[in-house]
Amino acid sequence: MREIYDQLKQDEEMMVDYLQKIVEKESPSLDKELVDKVADWVAKTFEDLTGGKSTIIENAIYGNHVKAEWGEGEEQILVLAHMDTVWPRDTIKKMPFTIKDGKAYGPGVFDMKGGLIQGIFAVKALKDLGIKLNKKVVFLFDSDEEIGNPSSKKMIEEEAEQSEFVFVLEPGMSEKGSLKTTRKGLGVFHIEVTGKPSHAGMDPAKGVSAIEEIAHQTLYLHSHSNLETGTTFNVGKIEGGSASNVVAEKARAEVDLRVESEQELERAVPLIRNLEPKLEGTKIQVEGGINRPPLERTDRVADLFATAKKLAKDHLGFELTEMASGGASDGNYTAPHAPTLDGLGPVGDGAHANHEQVVLDQMPVRSALFAMLLAECGGKK
Known part of the structure; x- marks a missing residue:
């Protein structure tokens, strides 16, 4: 040798x-x-x-x-x-x-x-x-x-x-x-939220903000990160809305998921796939998936x-x-x-x-x- x-x-x-x-x-x-x-x-x-x-x-x-x-x-x-x-x-x-x-x-x-x-x-x-x-x-x-x-x-x-x-x-x-x-393992997911637009000054109560919904979902996902098991959710990019005086109708987020085992993958992926709206009147669509096991x-x-x-x-x-x-x-x-x-x-x-x-x-x-x-x-x- x-x-x-x-x-x-x-x-x-x-x-x-x-x-x-x-x-x-x-x-x-x-x-x-x-x-x-x-x-x-x-x-x-x-x-x-x-x-x-x-x-x-x-x-x-x-x-x-x-x-x-x-x-x-x-x-x-x-x-x-x-x-x-x-x-x-x-x-x-x-x-x-x-x-x-x-x-x-x-x-x-x-x-x-x-x-x-x-x-x-x-x-x-x-x-x-x-x-x-x-x-x-x-x-x-x-x-x-x-x-x-x-x-x-x-x-x-x-x-x-x-x-x-x-x-x-x-x-x-x-x-x-x-x-x-x-x-x-690595997963990349795209979340799109649809809300209800309205005038932010004249009719704020008639709108439902997609951006606010994204904020709720961000906090929810991040709360499931666990450094002990090596699982991390990271909402790394957010965009949405049309103007500061409009209650946002659309918002999008990109999520990075990292896990150390197949078992943890099976637990973590449904948390993203099955997101439920926190605000009445919003809709959530999730796309993407696991890039590498x-x-x-x-x-x-x-x-x-x-x-x-x-x-x-x-x-x-x-x-x-x-x-x-x-x-x-x-x-x-x-x-x-x-x-x-x-x-x-x-x-x-x-x-x-x-x-x-x-x-x-x-x-x-x-x-x-x-x-x-x-x-x-x-x-x-």
């Missing part, structure tokens, strides 16, 4: 060079032209560095996806990494790829192009060392994770159903690079983490930790189908922020940990 780290340490400078190349190839989620260029580059890079094969999955509206395969076997391990970022075109001109004090900065370097590069180099190390697995390794590099996977969700779920394990190359958490063994820390997920923790301690000399994340990833989609271990990407900070960064000397360490996990879970021949 130690040979894997030695190989990746030897490749560190090359790894950073490839990191710079992909960061400088911008890939905003809704900029198909740019994302498609990155997809072409990722497909070619995977083949050149690993000797595996890759396929471009054409997408009419959003960016193309890449499916890449290495090795062979009746069983497969699925690896997930997204190519898109939240940064608009030409951000690289204002936030150029920069190395300072042992850290690399740039749009998407941490979330999650660093993990993508580490994943490819992990397989390269296995190839260079002649380590073959009994399981096929399938990478899905998708183009739309940052916008909720409108075109890749089904593909991810279908591959997960065929997989024994799933590894997600999203960034680690905190300065320790903790793995993510729990991710909250929760990634729960099942026994099999715990076993995967225990394996990673032992590899880190025995062969890399550090204590690997785990944390729960309130955010979502591609791993939420795979969790109901196969044990999923998330956060195997880089150590750094600043996802979606101007100070986005990756700690460079941790890249070969994290890449080695991932390669060792593949070797351990893939069953070396």
Whole structure:
């Protein structure tokens, strides 16, 4: 196992060079032209560095996806990494790829192009060392994770159903690079209230305010948040009314729901779906639903983490930790189908922020940990 780290340490400078190349190839989620260029580059890079094969999955509206395969076997391990970022075109001109004090900065370097590069180099190390697995390794590099996977969700779920394990190359958490063994499920709901308009000065009693009704519903939903169970309702956006002197006829709200378990999901969703008006004369319509199911820390997920923790301690000399994340990833989609271990990407900070960064000397360490996990879970021949 130690040979894997030695190989990746030897490749560190090359790894950073490839990191710079992909960061400088911008890939905003809704900029198909740019994302498609990155997809072409990722497909070619995977083949050149690993000797595996890759396929471009054409997408009419959003960016193309890449499916890449290495090795062979009746069983497969699925690896997930997204190519898109939240940064608009030409951000690289204002936030150029920069190395300072042992850290690399740039749009998407941490979330999650660093993990993508580490994943490819992990397989390269296995190839260079002649380590073959009994399981096929399938990478899905998708183009739309940052916008909720409108075109890749089904593909991810279908591959997960065929997989024994799933590894997600999203960034680690905190300065320790903790793995993510729990991710909250996410629901987005839209509430529309219809009231009865009237003149606010001359006939206020004849009106029923949709805005007042939304206020009641906001307080009601927020009262059901429970930090102990990890369930949160957040009415994050409200709009409505037509003028200050009109009792509002219409009002709308957007609600973010986060839960840690399927059981809590079953309890929380009806609270939104079955909202009852507090004011006589108002009507409520609710649309939307669950965007991502929760990634729960099942026994099999715990076993995967225990394996990673032992590899880190025995062969890399550090204590690997785990944390729960309130955010979502591609791993939420795979969790109901196969044990999923998330956060195997880089150590750094600043996802979606101007100070986005990756700690460079941790890249070969994290890449080695991932390669060792593949070797351990893939069953070396």
